[in-house]
Amino acid sequence: MTTEEPDTAGAPDSGAGYDETVDVLVVGSGGGGLSAALKADADGLEVLIVEKGAKYGGSTALSGGGIWVPNAPAQRRAGVELNPDEVVAYLKTITGGLVTEQRLRMYVEKAPEMMAFLEERSDWMQFIWKPGYADYYPELEGGSGQGSTINVPPMDTRALGPEENELLEPLALAPKGIWLGPMDLRLFYQVRQNWRGKAVLLKLIWRMVRARIFGDRIVTIGQSLIARLRLALKERNIRLWLDAPMHMLLTDPDGRVTGAVVERDGAQLRIEARRGVILATGGFERDMDRRRAELPEVATDWSFGNPLNVGDGIRAGEKVGAATDLMDESWWFPAVQWPDGRMQFMLNERMMPAQFIVNGAGERFINEAAPYMDFGHAMIEGQRAGTVHIPCWLITDERSWHRYVICGHLPIPKVPFAPVPTGGKVPRTWLESGVVVEAGSWDELAAKIDVPAGTLKATAERFGELARKGHDDDFGRGDSVYDNYYGDPTLPNPNLYPIGKPPYYAFRIVLGDLGTSGGLRTDEYARVLRADDTVIDGLYATGNASAAVMGRSYAGAGATIGPAMTFGYVAAQHCAQREPSETETIESTGGNR
Ligand SMILES: Cc1cc2nc3c(=O)[nH]c(=O)nc-3n(C[C@H](O)[C@H](O)[C@H](O)COP(=O)(O)OP(=O)(O)OC[C@H]3O[C@@H](n4cnc5c(N)ncnc54)[C@H](O)[C@@H]3O)c2cc1C
DSSP, rough: EEEEOOSSSTOOTTTOOEEEEEEEEEOOSSSHHHHHHHHHHHHTTOOEEEEEEBBHHHHHHOOOOOOEHHHHHHHTTTTOOOOOHHHHHHHHHHHHTTTTTTHHHHHHHHHHHHHHHHHHHOTTTOEOTTTTTTSSTTSSSOSOOOOOOOOOOOOGGGGGGGGGGBBBBOSSOOOOOOOOOTHHHHHTTTTTTOOOHHHHHHHHHHHHHHHHHHHHOOHHHHHHHHHHHHHHHHHTTTTEEOOOOOOEEEEOOOOOEEEEEEEEEOOOOOEEEEEEEEEEOOOOOOOHHHHHHHOTTTOOOBSSTTTOSSOOOHHHHHHHOEEEEEEOOOOEEEEEEOTSSOOOEEEHHHHSSSSEEEOOTSSSSOTTTOOOHHHHHHHHHHHTTSOOSSEEEEEEEEHHHHHHEEEEEEESOTTTSSSSSSSOOHHHHHHTTTSSSEEEHHHHHHHHTSSHHHHHHHHHHHHHHHHHHOTTTTTTOSSHHHHTTSSSSTSSSSOOOOSSSOOOOEEEEEEEEEEOOOOOBOOTEEEEOOOOOEEEEEOOOOEBBOTTTTTTTOOOOTTHHHHHHHHHHHHHHHHHHHHHOOOOOOOOOOOOO
């Protein structure tokens, strides 16, 4: 038995015995890790999950909780069935040859199986379909206008008992009692457009009152997903160690991974994993040194991801010979960053009709409503080409401020002590922060955001022409049903309307991300690969610890959690189907190309 060089002082010498033996060691307690653990347990394997943090859930707990699963059981219950070959064709198109067909096919085949398994395994695992939230390229062959995004229902965390306080919470917690179900959000954005939007507002007020009277502690989206997975683990007595970072992998003389060194209560424990180690450690979004080295254009930490995700699993894999791929890639998400560091998505704002986004030259550069990955790529490419695109500026007018939800501001008359900004005026603190700029003319705005005034005016005029005509001939904004989703349904083109009278407002957009998406190369069984495509026996990776099955694209909402859970499931299934500690001649079809 040999070990890799220890990362930490005090790591045990090679050759020592084991402190603990399990069949499968799952590293990380996000969606990928917990799904893997449930499957391994169901297949009769002894499982241990180790989590570095004091709380479980990782980025998955912080997330929107969308899970992209074409042909999910919930879809089938609604009578919708997609042709798997067409879904594979869709994925082939958007991944542009970066990912093997075997991996894509495995995903399309196993994602619904994974979900059916979870539903069957525990009553906590309920999934609902969100019809109408289109795939991100619904017009491509195999894309779906109805979408394949699945969510879990909200739940009350009191059901977790003692584990309630260990559930990872988002950094910016919603005010007590305020929660939006997966179906509420779109209507919420339409609060000024229709009565159903206003009804959501009333629902929110009622929920706040309820929470105060009855002590409800409802969580939704990502937190609900993780809480439910946690409860399912509990039913099966699957062990989860918190505050237990994995420091390195253990290998035998043939290079087979036999376990890992895990720190617990100050001790370095050698854990044997007879069937395999599944790395579900998330990405390296919080390792800014590595990120700068991989992609110099993004030198600032603008990630929404779990603060503990610094790529431990990826590094541990590399040390035992694994290859990596897509390391310059992330799940990009244009965002606003407030002076206290808080990040805020720019999603529905980019679909709002009377707005356009300019680069440092004062020009539009993309369909503003484009999927967030595409928007991020356009920012990076533009920056590389020599024009400032990071940041860029979303420009809108007072009329929009009074009609649409922007950065969480509710366009309703001022409500004293409201938990979110309300009222007709842009909050003074926003203007003082420099993140939002107000101006009485195009010249003034151009000077304040440092773009050429003549070009900005020309861009505004051109945008006005296109908006009056109702078609964006330049970038096709509003042509896709995806664009329309958060647009204004009362307009002929939900995504286009001319900018009106000043004051104008500009919002500073930076290149946020939901996490990195490059990582260890894996094959269709989630087995980790070397550069020559041979398999590192005993080692699996899923989620953001692995190079994305989505390549550099994003199929639809949930396209990161879907694969994390699916390949966690696939890895566990593979562990169950192989002999313990077997040495096999391994042929692989390769991972990402
Ligand atoms: C605000 C936000 C919204 C998002 N919305 C969506 C969405 O709706 N749909 C979607 O598909 N994606 C979404 N994402 C992205 C998605 O959350 C992640 O891509 C996904 O959850 C990654 O899952 P994972 O299991 O790979 O990693 P994670 O969920 O991050 O879990 C990794 C875990 O491993 C632990 N870990 C790390 N190193 C070690 C170590 N050495 N030892 C032990 N444990 C370790 C971490 O602490 C963490 O708990 C969102 C992300 C954010 C931040």
